[in-house]
Amino acid sequence: MLPPIRLVSEAADLAARRHNGMARKGRGNEPYINHLAEVANILAAVTDGADAELVAAGWLHDTVEDTDTTREELAQKFSERVAALVVEVTDDMSLPKPQRQQKQIEDAPHKSPGAKLIKIADKISNIRARIVPDPSGDERNDLAAYTIWAEKVVAGCRGVNAKLDAEFDEAVRRAKSAF
Ligand code: ZN
Numbered sequence: 001m002l003p004p005i006r007l008v009s010e011a012a013d014l015a016a017r018r019h020n021g022m023a024r025k026g027r028g029n030e031p032y033i034n035h036l037a038e039v040a041n042i043l044a045a046v047t048d049g050a051d052a053e054l055v056a057a058g059w060l061h062d063t064v065e066d067t068d069t070t071r072e073e074l075a076q077k078f079s080e081r082v083a084a085l086v087v088e089v090t091d092d093m094s095l096p097k098p099q100r101q102q103k104q105i106e107d108a109p110h111k112s113p114g115a116k117l118i119k120i121a122d123k124i125s126n127i128r129a130r131i132v133p134d135p136s137g138d139e140r141n142d143l144a145a146y147t148i149w150a151e152k153v154v155a156g157c158r159g160v161n162a163k164l165d166a167e168f169d170e171a172v173r174r175a176k177s178a179f
Contacts, residue, residue, distance in 0.1 A: 001078075001079050002078070004052035005052075007052045007053065007056045007078060007079075007082075008040070008044075008052055008055050008056050008059070010056075010077065010078070011040075011055075011056035011057075011059035011060050011078065011082070012036075012037070012040070012059045014059075014060065014063070014069075014077070015033065015036045015059040015060055015062075015063060016033050018063050018067040018068075018069055019031075019032040019033055019036065019062070019063070019066065019067060022066070024129060025126075025129065025130075026126070026129030026130045026132065027128075027129045027130070027131075027132055030129070032062075032066075035062075035125055035126075035129070036058070036059050036060075036061070036062065037059075038121075038125040038128075039058045039059075039061060039118070039121045039122055039125050040055050040056075040058035040059045041058075042058075042121040042124060042125065042164070042167065043055050043058040043117060043118065043121050044058075045163075046117070046121075046161050046163040046164040046167065047117075047161065051114070053078070053079055053081050053082050053085070053114075054085070054114050054117065054118070056078055056082050057081075057082050057085035057086050057089075057114065057118060058118055058121060060074060060078070060082065060086050061085075061086055061089050061118050061122065063086065064086050064087060064090045065090045065091055065093060071083045071086070071087050074086055081114075084112075085112070085114050085115055085118060088111055088112060088114075088115035088118075089111075089115050089118050089119055089122070091103075091104070101149055104119075104153045105149075105152045105153050105156065107156075108153050108154075108155070108156030108157050109156035109157075111156075111157065113160045116156075116157035116158075116160050117157075117160055117161055117164060119153060119154070119157050120154050120157050120158075120161075120164050120165070120168050121164065123150040123153060123154055123168065123171075124164075124167055124168050124171045126146060126150070127143075127146065127147055127150060127171045127172065127174075127175050128171055128174075130142060130143040130146055130147075130175070131143065131174060131175055131178050135178065135179075140178070140179045141179075143175055143178060143179050144175075144179040147172055147175040147176065147179070150172075151172060154168055
């Protein structure tokens, strides 16, 4: 396997290339890479840099879902565990959105500890992005709906990392004071 700093650096580089030109939902339509950097950085911070594969998977967590990246490619370039973590947090995009959302709630408790951490970090980042100054009615409704759903998914992911659980609770507290 690559040395830890190379593993994370290669993951960031591949993620930047694969998501090039994509924008994220919420706060000023930031480049998608901002979301990936935030998720990877949350994971690095709450684990105090102890798990390079987890941070690499944070950078890559949306590549299989949203780009033409495959599990095999990730396994070959990074590691079997990085590939497995990304696949664990990949939604089946052939399902309609309500089914995908329900499936996330049902599947969450059965995920590996690392996948649970990525799920929570992803939800923290997505909630934060939806907290905007002077929200419109639609933005408020979207924040409320997203936060309520995220709480149900995260209920099945808690208990792996206390710092991450606390960060999620803080994001929810801020969201609820904004809707
Ligand atoms: Zn994501």
